[in-house]
Every structure is written in C-alpha cells, then in structure tokens.
Amino acid sequence: MEDFLIxxxxxxxxxxxxxxxxxxxxxxxxxxxxxxGSMLTGALFGALGSYWTGSPYVGAVxxxxxxxxxxxxxxxxxxxxxxxxxxxxxxxxxIATGLTISLNRxxxxxNGVVRxxxxxxxxxxxxxxIPVIGKVLFNQTLPAYLAYILVFVTWFVYSxxxxxxxxxxxxxxxxxxxxxxxxxxxxxxGTLLYSGIMAGLAxxxxxxxxLSAFSEGMISGRGFTAYAAxxxxxxxxxxxxxxxxxFAVGMGLQYRLQAMDTPISYYFWMMLPYLxxxxxxxxxxxxxxxxxxxxxxYAKN
Amino acid sequence: MAILEMxxxxxxxxxxxxxxxxxxxxxxxxxxALLGExxxxxxxxxxxxxxxxxxxxxxxxxxxxxxxxxxxxxxINKGIGMVHQHFMxxxxxxxxxxxxxxxxxxxxxxxxxxxxxxxxxxxxxYDMPIDPWAKVSSLSVGQQQRAEILKAxxxxxNLLILDEPTAVLTPQExxxxxxxxxxxxxxxxxxxxxxxxxxxxxxxxxxCTVLRQGKVVATIPVSEITxxxxxxxxxxxxxxxxxxxxxxxxxxxxxxxxxxISYKDKDMVPKLKHVSFQIxxxxxxxxxGIDGNGQSELVRCITGLLHPDEGKVLFKEEDxxxxxxxxxxxxxxxxxxxxxxxxxxxxxxxxxxxxxxxxFRNPPYSRRNILNxxxxxxxxxxxxxxxNVKTPDIDERAGNLSGGNQQKFVVGRExxxxxxxLVAMHPGRGLDIGATKFIQQRLLDERDRGAAVxxxxxxxxxxxxxxxxxxxxxxxxxxxxxxxxxxxxxxxxLMMAGGK
Numbered sequence: 001m002e003d004f005l006i007x008x009x010x011x012x013x014x015x016x017x018x019x020x021x022x023x024x025x026x027x028x029x030x031x032x033x034x035x036x037g038s039m040l041t042g043a044l045f046g047a048l049g050s051y052w053t054g055s056p057y058v059g060a061v062x063x064x065x066x067x068x069x070x071x072x073x074x075x076x077x078x079x080x081x082x083x084x085x086x087x088x089x090x091x092x093x094x095i096a097t098g099l100t101i102s103l104n105r106x107x108x109x110x111n112g113v114v115r116x117x118x119x120x121x122x123x124x125x126x127x128x129x130i131p132v133i134g135k136v137l138f139n140q141t142l143p144a145y146l147a148y149i150l151v152f153v154t155w156f157v158y159s160x161x162x163x164x165x166x167x168x169x170x171x172x173x174x175x176x177x178x179x180x181x182x183x184x185x186x187x188x189x190g191t192l193l194y195s196g197i198m199a200g201l202a203x204x205x206x207x208x209x210x211l212s213a214f215s216e217g218m219i220s221g222r223g224f225t226a227y228a229a230x231x232x233x234x235x236x237x238x239x240x241x242x243x244x245x246x247f248a249v250g251m252g253l254q255y256r257l258q259a260m261d262t263p264i265s266y267y268f269w270m271m272l273p274y275l276x277x278x279x280x281x282x283x284x285x286x287x288x289x290x291x292x293x294x295x296x297x298y299a300k301n
Numbered sequence: 302m303a304i305l306e307m308x309x310x311x312x313x314x315x316x317x318x319x320x321x322x323x324x325x326x327x328x329x330x331x332x333x334a335l336l337g338e339x340x341x342x343x344x345x346x347x348x349x350x351x352x353x354x355x356x357x358x359x360x361x362x363x364x365x366x367x368x369x370x371x372x373x374x375x376x377i378n379k380g381i382g383m384v385h386q387h388f389m390x391x392x393x394x395x396x397x398x399x400x401x402x403x404x405x406x407x408x409x410x411x412x413x414x415x416x417x418x419x420x421x422x423x424x425x426x427y428d429m430p431i432d433p434w435a436k437v438s439s440l441s442v443g444q445q446q447r448a449e450i451l452k453a454x455x456x457x458x459n460l461l462i463l464d465e466p467t468a469v470l471t472p473q474e475x476x477x478x479x480x481x482x483x484x485x486x487x488x489x490x491x492x493x494x495x496x497x498x499x500x501x502x503x504x505x506x507x508x509c510t511v512l513r514q515g516k517v518v519a520t521i522p523v524s525e526i527t528x529x530x531x532x533x534x535x536x537x538x539x540x541x542x543x544x545x546x547x548x549x550x551x552x553x554x555x556x557x558x559x560x561x562i563s564y565k566d567k568d569m570v571p572k573l574k575h576v577s578f579q580i581x582x583x584x585x586x587x588x589x590g591i592d593g594n595g596q597s598e599l600v601r602c603i604t605g606l607l608h609p610d611e612g613k614v615l616f617k618e619e620d621x622x623x624x625x626x627x628x629x630x631x632x633x634x635x636x637x638x639x640x641x642x643x644x645x646x647x648x649x650x651x652x653x654x655x656x657x658x659x660x661f662r663n664p665p666y667s668r669r670n671i672l673n674x675x676x677x678x679x680x681x682x683x684x685x686x687x688x689n690v691k692t693p694d695i696d697e698r699a700g701n702l703s704g705g706n707q708q709k710f711v712v713g714r715e716x717x718x719x720x721x722x723l724v725a726m727h728p729g730r731g732l733d734i735g736a737t738k739f740i741q742q743r744l745l746d747e748r749d750r751g752a753a754v755x756x757x758x759x760x761x762x763x764x765x766x767x768x769x770x771x772x773x774x775x776x777x778x779x780x781x782x783x784x785x786x787x788x789x790x791x792x793x794x795l796m797m798a799g800g801k
Contacts, residue, residue: 160410160411161409161410161411162401162407162408162409162410162411163409165394165398165401165402165411166402166403168393168394169391169394169398169402169403172391172392172393172394173389173390173391173392175389176388176389176390176391177391177402177403178373179351179353179373179383179385179389180373180374180377180389180402180403180404180456181372181373181374181377181403181405182402182403289393292392292393
C-alpha cells in the first residue's frame with residue numbers, strides 16, 4: 001500500500017506541473033494541445049542537459065528553455081497570426097516527435113548513453129520519519145515538492161491577485177478587457193510561455209526524475225492527460241489537483257496490475273489510465289467554469 | 302462652459318467616410334444627445350473620443366486642453382467613461398471583480414472586501430445600489446447597465462458616454478435609467494447620450510446634436526424643439542411620416558385560437574397559465590407586457606418550438622399543438638423571431654441563402670432536391686429591392702449588413718410566403734426610425750391583405766399604434782383583452798404591472 005501511494009504521488013508530479021501551468025493559458029483563452037510535444041521536448045533536453053553537465057537541475061533549466069521556445073512558436077502563430085490553435089497544436093506535437101527522435105539518436109543512442117544523472121530524493125528532516133505519510137510525501141525530489149507547493153501558489157495567484165483576475169477575464173470577454181485597458185495579447189503570450197516552461201519541467205521530471213533516461217515517445221499521452229485534467233478539474237486549481245490525483249491513481253494501478261500477473265492481458269492494464277481519462281471526461285460534463293472565448297483568437301479591429 | 306470640444310474631426314475607413322468635419326461642443330453638467338440613424342457616424346465619433354479609433358484628421362479638447370487618447374486606458378485616465386451598447390462586463394465574474402478589473406491602482410494582491418465596501422458606498426451615494434458580490438450573469442439587463450455606469454464612475458469618470466442605453470431596456474427599466482441620469486447631472490457629471498429615439502431625447506436631454514451621413518446637421522437646445530417630427534426630419538433628411546395609414550380593420554374568420562394554454566419550464570416554474578384568446582383574419586392583435594412575462598413561451602407554443610403542457614393551439618380549426626415546426630410553417634404561419642441573430646438568420650451565410658431558408662424544399666426553389674439557383678437569384682434580387690434591403694449584392698455575408706437591413710430581409714422572407722398568420726416579436730427592436738416605420742407599415746399591409754397578425758412588443762407606442770385588439774400579459778396570465786380604441790397607456794401600464 002505504501003509503495004502504491006509513493007508511486008501515485010510520483011506519477012502525479014508531471015501531470016500537476018503541466019496542468020497547473022496550462023490552467024492559466026486555458027483561462028486566458030487559448031487551447032494548447034501542443035503540451036504533449038512540449039513535454040516530450042522537455043524530456044529530451046532534460047536528459048541531454050543532464051548528460052552534458054552531469055546535473056539534472058541544469059538539465060531541467062535547459063528543458064524549460066527548450067519547451068518555452070517551442071511554445072513561443074505556438075504563441076506566435078496562435079496569438080499574433082491568429083492561426084487555428086488546434087492545427088498549430090498538432091503541428092507542435094509533430095515537430096516535437098521528429099525533433100526528439102533525431103536529437104536522441106545523434107547525441108544519446110549513438111554515444112551509447114543509457115542512463116543520465118537523475119533527481120535525487122531529498123528527505124525532509126523529522127517529517128520524513130512520520131510513518132507512511134513521511135515516505136509518501138516528504139521524501140521526494142525537488143520538482144515534486146515544487147509541484148505540490150505550486151497547487152497552493154496557483155490557487156492564490158488565480159483567485160487572489162490582480163494578475164489572476166486579468167487572466168480569468170481574458171478568456172471570458174477579451175473585448176471587454178481591451179476597453180478597460182488590459183493587454184490581452186500580452187496576457188496570452190505570458191500565460192502560454194509559462195505553460196511551456198512548466199511543460200518542459202514536467203518533461204524533464206519524466207526523463208530524469210522517474211527513469212533517468214530518455215526513450216522515444218516516452219510521454220505517451222501524458223501531455224494530453226494533463227490537458228484533460230484541466231477540463232476535468234473545471235478550470236480551477238484545486239479541481240486540477242483532484243483530477244491529476246485521480247489520473248495518477250489510474251497510472252499507479254496500471255503498473256501494479258501489470259506486475260500482478262492477472263489473467264487479463266497486460267495491454268488492457270496499459271489502457272487503464274486513458275480509459276479513466278475518457279470516462280471521467282464523459283461523466284463530468286460540468287464546464288461551468290470553462291472560458292467562453294476558449295480557442296478563439298483575439299484580433300483588435 | 303464647454304467641457305468637451307471636438308473640432309473638425311473626420312474619420313475615414315478606407316474610402317468610406319464615417320465622420321466628416323464634425324464639430325461638437327458639450328457643456329459641463331448637461332445631457333447632450335447625439336441623434337442619428339444607424340450608420341450616421343454616432344458610434345464612430347464616440348469611439349474616437351474613447352480612444353478605440355484614431356481620427357483621420359481633427360482634434361479633441363477636454364477642459365480646454367488638447368486631448369491625445371490612443372487607447373481606452375488613456376480615455377479612462379482622462380475621466381472619460383463609456384457604456385457600450387453591448388455591455389463590456391464579464392458575466393462569469395462578480396460585480397466587484399468587474400469593477401476593479403484592469404485598474405492601474407490595483408495592488409498585486411487584491412483586497413476585494415475593501416474595494417466592495419467603497420464601491421457599495423459610492424453606488425448608494427448615487428442612488429444606484431447593487432450587490433457587489435453578485436455574479437454579473439445573474440443580473441437583469443437593467444442591473445447590468447447600472448453596473449456598467451457604476452464601473453465608469455468607479456474609474457472616476459466625469460464625462461459619461463451612453464451608447465443607445467435604452468435599446469435593451471423595458472420601458473420601466475428605461476424610467477429607472479433616466480432617474481439615474483438626472484441624479485448624475487445634479488452631481489455635475491456630463492453625459493453624452495447616443496440615441497435614435499426622439500422621445501427619450503425630449504425627456505432627458507438638454508441639447509441635441511443631429512448627425513446625418515457622418516456630418517453634423519444641427520445642434521439645438523431640446524427646449525426649442527416643438528415636435529418630434531422636426532427632429533426626425535433633421536435626422537433622416539426628408540420629411541418622414543410618423544403616423545401611419547391605418548384603415549379600419551375588417552376582421553374575418555378566426556385564424557388562430559389558443560385554448561387554455563399552460564406551460565411549465567424545466568425548473569417547473571409556470572410560464573403560461575391558462576392563456577386563451579383568438580385572432581381573426583384581417584386584424585392585428587398586440588401582446589403587451591414587460592419582457593419575460595410569458596411572451597416568448599407563448600410565441601414558441603404557437604410556432605411549435607415548445608409544446609404546452611395543457612391546452613390546444615388551433616390554426617384554421619386544425620389542432621397544431623404537437624405538430625413539428627417545419628409542418629406548422631408549411632401550413633401558412635410566418636415567424637419574425639425575437640432574437641434576430643440567434644433564430645432569424647444565419648450570420649455566416651449570404652443574404653441569398655438566408656432568403657430561402659424557409660422555402661428551399663418546395664418548387665420552384667428546388668425540384669427533386671436540386672436547387673434552382675437561377676430562379677432563386679432572380680427571385681431574391683426582386684425581394685431585396687421590394688423590401689429596401691441595402692446590401693452590395695445578394696451574395697454579401699448576412700452578418701455584414703446593419704441590423705435594420707437584416708431585419709428587413711427577415712421580414713421580406715417571411716412575408717413573401719403570403720402567410721395566413723404572421724407572428725412578429727419585437728420587429729422594431731434596435732432599429733432606427735426609418736426601418737421601424739417601414740416594417741410597421743408592412744405589418745399593416747399584411748393585415749389589410751387579410752392575414753392575421755400577432756404582434757409582441759414591449760414598446761407601448763408600437764402596440765397602441767398598430768394593434769386592433771390588445772392582449773396584456775402579466776406573469777404568464779392574460780391580464781386583460783382590450784379594443785385598441787378603448788385602451789389608454791395608463792390602463793395598459795397598470796395591467797402590465799399586475800393591477801386591475
């Protein structure tokens with residue numbers, strides 16, 4: 001049970017990092033399904049950075065920069081050019097898939113790199129000694145602590161600050177924002193770049209935090225799951241947290257059940273997290289908090 | 302003393318002139334009306350003042366100082382506030398969140414409780430109380446407008462621009478608004494009121510500047526205006542008949558008969574309670590009442606968009622209570638819906654395509670499911686001409702037309718089918734005087750042709766002028782049925798409010 005909980009809280013980290021970032025860009029009125037690609041890019045550069053410098057932390061910074069640049073490309077087309085955000089998102093994912101495979105083969109596989117330095121667990125004195133909870137919560141890597149702290153920080157920014165109010169307004173009625181002097185374009189750029197940075201960190205956590213290696217296509221839908229978590233969480237910080245935890249339970253269950261050698265095919269268990277995602281989205285139709293101008297480019301006339 | 306002066310302001314969009322050499326002078330503490338038909342350049346002029354557009358030439362002076370506003374933010378900082386016709390409030394947020402949104406004086410962390418207390422005190426002070434914690438989406442249209450005005454005041458505006466403020470209001474809400482306007486001028490606020498309704502200008506304004514085709518035609522004190530015909534003439538540029546040719550009605554046999562109609566909505570709130578009346582061929586029955594007293598539901602029950610829980614709808618003695626809408630329309634009922642954009646037309650399709658929505662299944666529009674575009678085009682060209690629809694050509698995207706021209710082609714489409722019953726809901730809402738009169742005259746023509754007409758309107762004048770009989774509705778009940786000749790405004794107002 002303890003192992004299971006530890007794995008759930010680990011699984012939830014990349015989802016949380018990515019979806020808490022995306023929450024802001026979604027509320028500001030953009031739809032970025034390129035998260036998958038951003039995470040993948042982050043995963044590769046996290047591993048590359050760690051391989052080059054020996055430090056997973058430097059790797060994480062490089063990962064964040066790389067996926068931010070990729071998101072900048074998305075933002076330029078989606079916000080400035082007013083291109084279709086869905087098409088651009090697909091394009092980003094396609095670019096990221098090709099890019100990561102190429103770079104992986106050039107720099108990592110061809111040099112025979114199998115493992116890179118990963119994040120080390122940092123046990124918090126005293127708290128980590130508490131039975132069960134200590135091992136589950138207080139013996140984590142740095143990005144994991146960050147993810148859980150970020151839930152509260154995100155809630156605070158989202159609901160208590162001037163910036164949060166502007167972001168929430170930008171996706172609801174951009175013209176109205178314009179008439180009170182809010183720069184909608186800048187808000188959308190800002191939130192998209194932030195979500196890109198967070199997706200990069202989430203990717204780096206997957207390659208250098210969970211596995212200490214990069215493998216092609218290793219994100220395997222977790223970017224989309226993070227996106228789904230924002231919708232399933234009804235676009236609120238704690239809602240996002242809850243849905244990330246539910247999805248993480250699904251993922252944790254998947255590995256458990258695979259290992260348990262049940263008569264049901266192992267492929268079925270692999271489907272489980274995705275199945276939970278789909279079912280959750282079908283059951284939970286309350287989109288009362290969804291931004292009204294979601295995915296509609298704002299062009300000043 | 303002039304607080305605002307616009308000197309020789311011109312604005313061109315490409316080659317199209319929206320404003321030509323406009324001079325406007327507004328005194329402190331006055332209510333200054335900007336009167337003009339749709340497209341006369343009123344909104345453009347005010348958008349220049351508010352920093353949404355830059356003028357092509359000319360200057361604006363505020364308090365004798367040359368004004369250089371490039372964005373709404375500049376205008377707000379200079380004390381100019383604008384209440385747009387389509388409210389610039391965010392429905393998903395609370396009133397107080399809307400108030401502080403985007404203000405430069407905000408701290409990074411908001412103290413909404415403190416702001417709400419200040420705001421509530423200010424609203425109270427101007428006799429416009431409102432709950433700061435209410436979600437905007439839960440407010441009535443009148444309250445939302447109040448919130449918009451307060452938003453401008455909260456930003457320390459002393460010059461308020463109100464763009465067609467009564468277009469969305471019921472007569473009662475309009476009265477409340479006028480009281481608020483008078484209260485504000487007592488406090489030395491200056492108000493510019495954009496309008497095309499002459500009655501409200503006479504009621505609440507001090508001076509009036511008339512715009513026609515982008516140019517100023519006249520600026521006159523309202524006290525010097527003797528009759529509204531004079532204003533209308535200035536506005537339209539030709540004599541306009543404000544009274545209509547209305548011959549005595551010759552009612553024929555019963556066309557529509559409603560028997561004991563009751564309807565509850567999905568929250569089980571009764572919207573219609575045992576409504577019964579009938580309409581004969583060759584008469585206009587006007588339904589008057591404050592918006593939301595069951596008019597929408599009644600019209601929907603007749604057109605088959607809703608099925609009543611109880612009662613019967615008889616059309617020419619045939620029960621159509623549970624008949625499908627397409628079938629009902631085919632039987633000879635035309636419908637000019639309340640929500641033009643939502644129900645009356647398809648914004649992204651051409652005028653040509655919009656005009657055949659009701660008939661494209663029938664010959665000669667189509668045969669064996671193949672549309673006869675050649676016939677349709679020539680037919681629609683005639684229709685557009687007959688109904689005076691101003692459009693570059695019939696392939697223009699319908700959404701690009703002005704509201705008046707959109708309504709004209711909707712009316713044209715519905716009347717072209719020569720209906721036995723015409724159901725018209727708010728046919729003149731948001732239209733200028735020329736277009737409204739045109740459409741009203743068409744309704745009278747239909748009546749004289751022998752059609753039965755059901756007119757639903759919140760404008761008492763429209764009801765009084767056009768109807769032969771008047772049905773007053775109040776919270777889903779028929780509060781009374783009167784002959785037009787016997788009805789007085791006071792009596793109708795009382796019945797609308799629920800008295801006897």
